[in-house]
Amino acid sequence: MQSETKARVDQITSSAGHPVSVVRFEGDIASTSKDAVLGTFQTLPRESANKVLLDFSKVDYINSSGIALVIQLLIEASNAGQKVCAFGLSPHFTKVFTMVGIPKYASLFPSQGEALAAL
Amino acid sequence: MRRFLVLFFSLFGIGCFGWAQAPVAPLEAGNTTSVTLGQSAARLYGPWKFTVGDSPLDPATHQPLWAEPGFDDSKWETVDLTPKEGAIDPTGGFSGYVPGWTAKGHPGYWGYAWYRIQVQVNAQPGEGLAVGGPADLDDGYELFANGTRLGSFGDFSSSRPTIYFSQPMMFPLPSAVVNESGTAAGGPATVVLAFRFWMHPSTLLQSAEPGGIHSAPLLGEAGTVAAGYQAQWLELIRAYAVSPVEAVVFLLLGLGAISLTFFDRSDRVYLWMGAVLLSGAVNSANSAIGAWTQTISGIASNEISDLLMIPLSYAGWVMVWWIWFGLRRPSWLPRAVAGMALLLAVSNFLGEDLFYTVVPHPVGVIFHGVSLVVRLAFLAIMLWIVAKGVHLKGLEGWLVLPAVVLFCIGRFAYELAALHIQIIWFPFGVQLTLGHFALLLLTVVLAFLLVRRLLTSLRAQRRMALDVKQAQEVQQVILPQTHTELPGFVIESEYRPAMEVGGDFFQIIPHPTDGSVLIVAGDVAGKGLKAGMLVALLVGAIRSTVHFSFDPKVVLDELNHRLLGRSDAQATCLALHITAGGEATLANAGHLPPYLNGKPLAMEGALPLGMVPGALFSSMSFNLAENDRLVLLSDGLAEARDADGELFGFERVEKLLQSQPSGSQLATAAERFGQQDDISVIVVTRTAAGG
Numbered sequence: 068m069q070s071e072t073k074a075r076v077d078q079i080t081s082s083a084g085h086p087v088s089v090v091r092f093e094g095d096i097a098s099t100s101k102d103a104v105l106g107t108f109q110t111l112p113r114e115s116a117n118k119v120l121l122d123f124s125k126v127d128y129i130n131s132s133g134i135a136l137v138i139q140l141l142i143e144a145s146n147a148g149q150k151v152c153a154f155g156l157s158p159h160f161t162k163v164f165t166m167v168g169i170p171k172y173a174s175l176f177p178s179q180g181e182a183l184a185a186l
Numbered sequence: 187m188r189r190f191l192v193l194f195f196s197l198f199g200i201g202c203f204g205w206a207q208a209p210v211a212p213l214e215a216g217n218t219t220s221v222t223l224g225q226s227a228a229r230l231y232g233p234w235k236f237t238v239g240d241s242p243l244d245p246a247t248h249q250p251l252w253a254e255p256g257f258d259d260s261k262w263e264t265v266d267l268t269p270k271e272g273a274i275d276p277t278g279g280f281s282g283y284v285p286g287w288t289a290k291g292h293p294g295y296w297g298y299a300w301y302r303i304q305v306q307v308n309a310q311p312g313e314g315l316a317v318g319g320p321a322d323l324d325d326g327y328e329l330f331a332n333g334t335r336l337g338s339f340g341d342f343s344s345s346r347p348t349i350y351f352s353q354p355m356m357f358p359l360p361s362a363v364v365n366e367s368g369t370a371a372g373g374p375a376t377v378v379l380a381f382r383f384w385m386h387p388s389t390l391l392q393s394a395e396p397g398g399i400h401s402a403p404l405l406g407e408a409g410t411v412a413a414g415y416q417a418q419w420l421e422l423i424r425a426y427a428v429s430p431v432e433a434v435v436f437l438l439l440g441l442g443a444i445s446l447t448f449f450d451r452s453d454r455v456y457l458w459m460g461a462v463l464l465s466g467a468v469n470s471a472n473s474a475i476g477a478w479t480q481t482i483s484g485i486a487s488n489e490i491s492d493l494l495m496i497p498l499s500y501a502g503w504v505m506v507w508w509i510w511f512g513l514r515r516p517s518w519l520p521r522a523v524a525g526m527a528l529l530l531a532v533s534n535f536l537g538e539d540l541f542y543t544v545v546p547h548p549v550g551v552i553f554h555g556v557s558l559v560v561r562l563a564f565l566a567i568m569l570w571i572v573a574k575g576v577h578l579k580g581l582e583g584w585l586v587l588p589a590v591v592l593f594c595i596g597r598f599a600y601e602l603a604a605l606h607i608q609i610i611w612f613p614f615g616v617q618l619t620l621g622h623f624a625l626l627l628l629t630v631v632l633a634f635l636l637v638r639r640l641l642t643s644l645r646a647q648r649r650m651a652l653d654v655k656q657a658q659e660v661q662q663v664i665l666p667q668t669h670t671e672l673p674g675f676v677i678e679s680e681y682r683p684a685m686e687v688g689g690d691f692f693q694i695i696p697h698p699t700d701g702s703v704l705i706v707a708g709d710v711a712g713k714g715l716k717a718g719m720l721v722a723l724l725v726g727a728i729r730s731t732v733h734f735s736f737d738p739k740v741v742l743d744e745l746n747h748r749l750l751g752r753s754d755a756q757a758t759c760l761a762l763h764i765t766a767g768g769e770a771t772l773a774n775a776g777h778l779p780p781y782l783n784g785k786p787l788a789m790e791g792a793l794p795l796g797m798v799p800g801a802l803f804s805s806m807s808f809n810l811a812e813n814d815r816l817v818l819l820s821d822g823l824a825e826a827r828d829a830d831g832e833l834f835g836f837e838r839v840e841k842l843l844q845s846q847p848s849g850s851q852l853a854t855a856a857e858r859f860g861q862q863d864d865i866s867v868i869v870v871t872r873t874a875a876g877g
Contacts, residue, residue, distance in 0.1 A: 098712050098754070127831055130863060131689075131711040131821060135756040138797055159833055163821070167758065167776035168791040 070127065072100035074107040078115055081186050086115035089179070091122040096133030104136040108143070117149055118186045120179065124155025134167055141172035154182040227318070227406020227414060229282075230303055230379070235262040236398075238287065240298035241382065252300050253330035255378040259302050265290065267402040275400060276603075277393055278352065279425050279612035280322045280418075286397025288390070296387040299398055300380060305405060307364060308374040315364060316411040317379065318404030319355035321418040324389050324396045325484065326350070330380040331363050340384065347384045348483045351476050352400075354418035356411060379403070386485060388538050391554070394603065422477065424615045428622060429474035436467035439629065443636060450643040455509040459632070462502035466625070469495040492534040496597070500564045501527035503593070507568065507586065510635075511575035523567070526560050533557035558601065565594040582635060589628040596621030657687045657718045664725045666694045668849075672703055674766055674873055680849035682822075682857055682865040689717030689757075690820045690864035693728050697736055701766030704736045707868055708745075708759030708777060709820045711794070720755055723748060738763050738773035742795065742803045746775065749796030756796040760818070768810040768872055775803045778824070781817040782808070784843040786836075810872040817843060818870070819852070822863035826856040834859045 073093040081087050088111045096104060111119065121137075123129075129137070144151045154176040156164060161175055169175070176182035237259075241252030251257055267284050275283040287299060309315055319329060319339055326340025326349040336357040341348035364375045383398045390396055404414050440463030446456040469491055476487035504523045513519075536545045537554035545553070568590050576583030595602075596619065602609050609620040661683075670677040677694055689710035696703050706728050710717040724745055731744045738761030749755045758776040772780070772787070776794035779787045790804040810816060819839065826834035834856050842855055849867035856865055 128825075128827065128833075128862075130825070131709055131756075131758065132754075135711045135754075135794065135797070138756075138793060142798060159824070159835055162836060165791045166778060168793045170791065171793075 070094040072096050072103035074103040076107060076111060078112070079183070081118065081183055085118055085186070087118045087120060087183065087186060088112065088115045089120040089122055091125065093125040095127055096129040096136065098130075098132035098136075100133055100136060104133075104140055105143075108140050116147075119144065119149055119151045120182050120186070121151060121153040121173070122155050122179065123153060123160070126155075126160075129160055129163070134163065134169075137164075138167065138169065138172070141169060145172050150186060152176060152182040152185055154179050227404050227410040229402040230305065230405055231268040231402045232264070232266040232303065234265040234267060234399075235259040235302045236265040236287070236299065237262045238292055238295055238297070238299045241300060247333075249333060249335070250330070250380075250382060252302070253333050253335070253380040253382070255304075255332045255376070257302075262300075262302070263291070265301070267399055269401075274612065275322050277610060277617075278322065278422075279610075279615060279617050280352075280401060280421060282401045283322060284400055284402070285395035286324055286385075286400060288397040289395035290397075292397065294390065295397065296385045296390055299383045299385070301383065301399060302378060302380045304376060304378045306374045306376050307405070309364065309407075314361075314408035315359040315406065316408040317357045317359055318411045318415050318418070319357065320352075320381075320399045320401050320403050321354040321422065322352050322400035323383070324352075324385045324393075324398060324400070326384050328382040329357055330382070331359055332378055333380075334360070334363050336360075342382075342384070349384065349386055349485065350480050351484050351487070353422060353478075353480070354415050356415040358408060359405075377405075379405070388485070388488065391538055391600065392488075421615060425612075425617045426474060426477040427616055428618065429470045429477065432622075432625070433467045433470035433474060435629065436463045436470060439632065440464035440467055446636065446640055449640060450647065453639075453643060455506060455639075456636075458502065458506045458509055459636070462499065462506055463632075465495055465498050465502060469499070488538070492538060493531045496534070497527040497530040500530065500561070500597075503590075504564065504567055504571065507571045507575065507590070510586075511571060511578055511583070513571060513574055519567070526563060530557060530560045530564075533560060558598075561594075561597055565597075568594060582638075585631050585635065589624065589631045592620065592624035593628055596624040654686045654715055657715055657722075660722065661687055661718055664691075664722065666692065670694050672696055673701055674768070675703060675764065676871045676873055677703075677705070678849045678869045678871075680853045680865075680867040682853045682861065683713075684822065684861055684864050685714045687715050687718030688864040688866075689713050689721060690822065690866040691721040691725055692818070692866055692868055693725060694868075695728070695732050695736075702736065703764050704732060704738070704741070705762045705764070705818065705868060705870065706741060706759065707762075707818045707820070707866065708757045708775075708795070709822070709864065709866075710755075710757040712754070713864065716754075720749075720752075720757065724757065724759075736763050738771055739803060739805060742773050742775050746795045746799075746801055746803075750799055752796065756794045758794045758821070762816075762818070762870075764810060764870070768812075768814075769807065770810055770816075771805070771807050773803050773805045775801070778819055778821055781819070781840070781843050782810075783815055784817075784840065784846075786840070810870075812872055812874060814872045815846060816870040816872075817849075817852075818866075818868040820864060820866040822861065822865035823852065823856040823867065825863055826859040826865075827862050828860040 071094050075091050077089040077091060079087050079089055090107055092103065141151060151173040153173050156175060164170070164175055174185055176185065241250035243249065244251050244254070269282045269284050273283045274281055287295060307315065317329060317331070317336065319327065326338065326342070326347050328338040328342050329336045339353065339355045340350060364377060385397055404411050440460045443456050443463055444460030450456070472487055472490050476482050476484060501523045505520060508519065533553045533556040537550050537557050572583055572587050572590050575586060599609055599619065599621065611618050665681055666679060668679050679692060681688065681690065689712055691710070692705065692707040694703065694705050708724065710720045727745050727748045728741060731741050735741065741761040742759060745759060749757065760772060760774040760777040762770060762772045764770045774789055775792055779789040787806065789806055792804040793801045824834055824836050824839050842852060849869045852867045853865045
């Protein structure tokens with residue numbers, strides 16, 4: 068039932084003119100998603116890696132292992148001084164992300180526009 | 187077109203068939219052969235007249251002029267089709283073999299050519315006559331008798347005929363054709379037989395002496411010719427008897443290999459091996475169908491074999507041994523192998539002239555060279571992989587080595603034949619090539635290795651199943667009872683792991699002296715045995731910690747400390763301490779907050795255990811009054827998913843809690859919806875205070 072995690076990176080520019088990397092996830096995020104989540108994040112271009120958006124709008128399901136991967140990503144970003152925002156989460160996973168303290172590392176937004184404006 | 191590649195295994199016991207052969211005496215005048223027939227037939231060894239090229243058509247009859255009995259062929263070459271003693275076809279093993287036109291003054295020639303012979307037939311009145319076409323030939327022909335077309339082997343309806351691998355043919359000789367030329371009823375008749383031959387250019391590359399007739403036609407009484415025709419068919423069936431046997435063996439082995447994935451889904455090698463063996467079965471079936479029927483043309487059969495099955499076979503076997511020996515470096519090798527297989531297919535396409543002279547000959551020669559280089563590269567890669575296998579797995583590598591070496595050498599059939607190295611043998615008339623022996627050896631080695639690998643895998647699975655069962659038993663031991671009554675509390679619990687061993691855990695620990703109780707509930711990230719091992723670790727840590735503190739924050743700090751530094755070891759967890767008077771203190775590490783009388787407690791979020799050292803966990807205090815009901819849930823409940831992927835969700839959970847269900851009812855509701863993760867439920871009910 069679990070579908071493979073896909074991740075692709077788009078490069079956009081914030082309204083302030085800063086380069087921003089958008090990591091767009093697709094499918095389910097679980098223990099097998101390590102390469103898609105952490106691997107993709109670690110290969111972001113240096114010039115646009117300071118500001119990162121995580122797009123969960125096409126993610127169907129995130130289990131506890133998947134959440135642990137997202138937290139790992141955010142801790143790595145925090146340690147590296149990168150600013151990360153997430154958007155596109157369903158109300159269910161917004162609640163789950165809040166429960167596990169993710170908003171301390173990344174603000175959660177309903178849409179890309181709102182997330183981009185907050186960067 | 188004669189068959190070149192046929193595979194192994196032999197079918198013995200197909201008998202030979204003989205027929206009476208009448209003496210043939212060449213006449214002095216007019217190159218006419220006199221045949222005296224009883225109930226007999228005669229091989230037409232010659233003298234034949236031969237020329238390359240094609241006949242112009244008679245404007246009146248639209249029939250080829252060269253087929254006409256009166257045509258003057260005296261300026262044509264004279265050809266003798268008498269075979270040398272014991273001569274056999276070097277590729278098919280057929281008896282009575284004579285070299286084709288490329289060995290008789292026309293090297294490199296492909297296209298049309300004509301053979302003519304004039305014979306005197308002294309048939310009895312009413313005796314039916316027939317011609318047996320050459321059973322060994324390149325590649326197709328039309329047969330004329332005294333200018334009348336008797337039939338063809340191959341489809342000559344277009345200028346580039348459709349051809350098949352050599353097969354015996356029999357053509358009745360109409361009495362009208364014979365009588366027209368007879369001098370009197372019952373007297374000798376002169377019959378001019380003319381064969382219009384066609385050879386495809388790709389045939390030039392497939393044998394040493396191609397071109398036209400390789401075994402003399404037969405002429406005689408119809409019954410006797412029919413007997414010869416049947417004998418030739420038996421010879422043909424016997425020659426290629428290995429192919430269908432090989433196809434069946436490969437089919438069974440392939441299905442067997444694929445079925446092994448049901449026993450061990452983690453091992454991809456069974457699927458690869460199954461796919462390669464099934465493609466081998468298709469190739470062998472292609473050989474048999476091409477050799478014995480006219481359902482597939484010779485060119486199509488060669489295309490299937492050389493452009494598809496052989497490149498797939500190379501790539502498939504490389505991948506089989508790559509996976510078999512567990513190699514991972516260089517990681518680009520599978521992609522390189524796919525590229526090489528494609529290059530081999532393209533090289534064969536352009537180098538074998540399968541599509542006429544669409545590619546100039548010098549370019550074709552270059553691609554033939556590329557094909558050779560790619561095959562050598564495959565040989566080198568396979569030998570390298572097997573050498574690695576010898577290094578890593580010893581005996582298995584040594585067993586595979588000779589089979590792989592023979593397999594690779596067998597793929598250089600054309601080149602070895604050109605070097606006059608014998609790679610084809612005909613025991614009992616059955617064609618056996620070096621490739622057959624290689625595949626036979628490979629099959630034996632494979633069967634042995636598959637059984638060995640399966641037994642090893644099954645032993646490992648049995649051990650693993652035993653480990654899981656023991657872990658399950660241990661987990662049952664460390665789980666609290668489903669119903670616990672303490673002074674002032676009734677605690678009910680329900681645990682439904684998603685797999686044999688779960689990653690949810692909880693402990694209910696009454697204080698030894700002050701009447702309070704500590705409840706710790708959590709969810710290790712992941713499922714299965716690994717999560718179960720972490721559960722055991724955490725439960726041990728909880729039990730150790732309560733020896734010195736019942737403080738929920740201390741408990742969580744201690745558990746966090748235990749998980750830090752362990753790869754992929756995270757868990758959400760909450761610790762709840764309730765005094766005998768109902769004062770509750772709760773600390774939470776990312777776990778779903780409890781529901782008090784159906785409403786979730788408002789708690790700040792916090793990181794799970796095992797993420798960062800010195801993590802700050804959220805905490806709160808509250809009072810439990812008499813009949814208050816506190817429900818602790820794991821995320822497996824809200825994240826149950828139905829077949830459409832819809833989540834059970836927090837709203838359904840809250841709605842369900844309004845009816846004050848038991849722990850078992852809650853778990854069952856989620857389980858029926860579509861359990862994905864472990865489900866644990868703890869229901870704490872405050873009874874009469876202090877009592």
